[in-house]
Amino acid sequence: MKLKTAILYSSVDGQTIKICNKIIDVFKQNNQNVELFSINDFNKDITHYDRLIIGASIRYGVHNKKVIDFINNNKKQLDSIKTAFFSVNLVARKPEKNSPDSNPYVIKFFKTIDWTPTIIGVFAGKLDYKKYPFFDRIMIQFIMWMTKGPTNSNAEIEYTNWDRVTEFGIQLKDL
Numbered sequence: 001m002k003l004k005t006a007i008l009y010s011s012v013d014g015q016t017i018k019i020c021n022k023i024i025d026v027f028k029q030n031n032q033n034v035e036l037f038s039i040n041d042f043n044k045d046i047t048h049y050d051r052l053i054i055g056a057s058i059r060y061g062v063h064n065k066k067v068i069d070f071i072n073n074n075k076k077q078l079d080s081i082k083t084a085f086f087s088v089n090l091v092a093r094k095p096e097k098n099s100p101d102s103n104p105y106v107i108k109f110f111k112t113i114d115w116t117p118t119i120i121g122v123f124a125g126k127l128d129y130k131k132y133p134f135f136d137r138i139m140i141q142f143i144m145w146m147t148k149g150p151t152n153s154n155a156e157i158e159y160t161n162w163d164r165v166t167e168f169g170i171q172l173k174d175l
């Protein structure tokens with residue numbers, strides 16, 4: 001019997017969904033079942049699945065509260081199946097901050113939550129100033145200036161390393 005996998009995402013500008021879709025490609029290439037849900041819409045029984053993957057981006061230092069609430073409210077069910085979590089953020093564009101042990105958001109997240117997924121990942125996201133409302137653009141430009149990143153308001157840079165996403169997908173489909 002085929003294993004059932006659910007992927008839940010929290011994404012504002014679509015980069016986390018794009019990463020989920022790459023993982024789905026890996027699953028499909030390996031003839032595996034996988035379903036994608038927004039964290040806002042998922043209302044199925046977790047134990048209906050053999051594996052559940054959660055991907056969430058960082059906004060102003062934190063993951064979406066809905067993701068945190070979902071994990072806290074479903075800890076028992078999550079602990080009864082194979083699980084994975086990945087974070088998407090711009091700090092992870094720096095090689096010394098792109099692993100679960102070195103990315104500050106991932107480290108902090110797992111200090112504040114009582115859940116240990118089977119696999120944890122972290123990926124660099126996308127910078128796209130033209131998409132951001134005025135206040136967000138100024139804030140991100142400031143963060144980028146502080147961290148020696150691009151501040152030109154036309155900058156559009158996808159930092160995601162797709163080979164690493166594919167490798168993560170391969171690990172997940174073998175869980």
Ligand SMILES: Cc1cc2nc3c(=O)[nH]c(=O)nc-3n(C[C@H](O)[C@H](O)[C@H](O)COP(=O)(O)O)c2cc1C
Nearest residue numbers: 011012013014015016057060061089090091125126
């Ligand atoms: C308003 C805003 C705030 C952000 N805050 C942070 C942050 O605090 N740290 C960080 O590393 N990246 C931050 N980012 C970058 C996002 O995590 C990155 O663009 C990611 O690709 C977004 O994924 P999404 O499109 O799935 O939401 C921020 C982006 C925006 C637009």
